[in-house]
Amino acid sequence: MAVEQRELAANEVLLEVEGLHTQFFTEQGVVKAVDGVSFTIEKGKVLGIVGESGCGKSITALSIMRLLPEPRGRIVSGTITFHPPDGGSVNITKLDRHSAEMRSIRGQHIAMIFQEPMTSLNPVYTVGDQIIEAIQLHQNVDKEAARQRAIEVLHQVDIPDPERRINEYPHQMSGGQRQRVMIAMALSCYPSILIADEPTTALDVTIQAKILRNMRRLQQQYGMAIILITHDLGVIGQMADDVLVMYVGRKVEQASVRQLFLNPLHPYTQGLLRSIPLIGLRGKKLQPIAGSVPSPYNLPEGCCFAPRCPQAMPKCRQEVPIEAEVEPGHFVACWLYK
Ligand SMILES: Nc1ncnc2c1ncn2[C@@H]1O[C@H](COP(=O)(O)OP(=O)(O)OP(=O)(O)O)[C@@H](O)[C@H]1O
Ligand code: SF4
Ligand SMILES: [Mg+2]
Structure with a gap:
């Protein structure tokens, strides 16, 4: 019985995204930034979302956070169901994005940790004041308790001498330290889900690896789920349990990291894997995927990857591929696996 309960707890679903369509209504036309994406996040798991620039990774995250520039960019259909740790469920798409419930x-x-940390830290306040404010916004604690918590999280993300550095302004810190402050701020309220959008892309490789290791450690310690957005499959290999590959707003493949690396099915995933320097394959010539992501205003009929796909068939240019489960937990949307 105890074992059964533990297994249930381990598979606790925190977030379900079902048929999400998010679009931008612009002068040039409608951009289908997220076009029918579904996935779930379980407690304690890291889900990687990967894809080239413009594939809808950030817009998927901003849809979950309800931080789209509405009404120009908005969720047009689908559901995002959040299951709070204290029970129940709430459909995020139905909430007023300014409501107290959504803010909580x-x-x-x-x-969420945003793609550009400098734009999310306010240059005129100390990092301490910003973390303390975030804590007091969501937790019923006095300023001194919030300050102690801020020092604790700064320490956890490896900021040296946090008692002193808490009084510094963002510009007094390095890029890597600012990114750690962002992670500290995100962790300060013990979130159940952390969305990290390219958290280390702007940093040099050594600092990047250190921050990712630190994030993974904290994730295990806190039992959080992470949605990790990146264009780098190397980062996915290091961090994620499961991976979702996006192309032009659509999910083209989803699998465990092991399945994806050992047996990539979608020609786009195969292309991505050939185009990155993987451990063990160093020295091998990298092959970038030929062609480029199509303009969102002029998408091809059928499979959006067809113009770049070495295996495209006539059917691919007519019909959008339907998702198939090729092995347990391994999904692909490609006519090669109908
Ligand atoms: N404010 C906006 N107005 C119009 N279109 C937008 C806007 N923001 C994003 N888009 C479009 O939505 C699509 C998805 O963008 P998104 O930012 O999610 O890509 P991404 O996968 O995060 O790319 P990157 O790796 O460059 O961060 C793109 O076609 C983009 O041009
Ligand atoms: S559906 Fe066709 S064009 Fe699209 S990835 Fe599969 S084989 Fe290539
Ligand atoms: Mg992005």
């Missing part, structure tokens, strides 16, 4: 989910339950 955002920050307290689902925290």
Whole structure:
């Protein structure tokens, strides 16, 4: 019985995204930034989302956070169901994005580290004041308790001498330290889900590896789930349990990291894997995927990858591929596996 309960707890679903369509309504036309994406996140798991620039990774994250520039960019259909740790469920797509309920989910339950840390830290306040404010916004604690918690999280993300550095301004820190401050701020309210959008892309490789290791350690310690967005499959290999590959707003493949690396099915995933320097394959010539991501205003009929796909068939240019489960837990949307 105890074992059964532990297994249930391990598979606790925190977030379900079902048929998400997010679009931008611009002068030039409609951009289908997220076009029917579904996935779930379980407690304690890291889900990687990977794909080239413009594939809809950030917009998927901003849809979950309800931080889209509405009404120009908005969720047009689908559901995003969040299951708070204290029970129940809430459909995020139905909430007013300014409501108290949404504000409490955002920050307290689902925290996000943004692609550009400098734009999310305010240059005129000390990093300490910003973390303390975030804590006091969501937790009923006095300023001194919030300050202690801020020092604790700065320490956890490996900022040396946090008692002193808490009084520094963002510009007094290096890029890597600012990114750690962002992670500290996100962790300060014990979120159940952390969304990290390219958290280390701007940093040099050694610092990147250190921050990722630190994030993984904290994730295990806190039992959080992480949605890790990156264009780098190397980072996915290091960090994620499961991977979702996106191409032009659509999910083209989803699998465990092991399945994806050992047996990539979608020609796009295969192309991505051939185009990155993987450990063990160093020295091998990298082959970038030929061609480029199509303009969102002029998408090809059928499979969006057809113009770049070495295995495209006539059917591919007519019909959008339907997702198939090729092996347990391994999904692909490609006519090669109908
Ligand atoms: N404010 C906006 N107005 C119009 N279109 C937008 C806007 N923001 C994003 N888009 C479009 O939505 C699509 C998805 O963008 P998104 O930012 O999610 O890509 P991404 O996968 O995060 O790319 P990157 O790796 O460059 O961060 C793109 O076609 C993009 O041009
Ligand atoms: S559906 Fe066709 S064009 Fe698209 S990835 Fe598969 S084989 Fe290539
Ligand atoms: Mg992005």
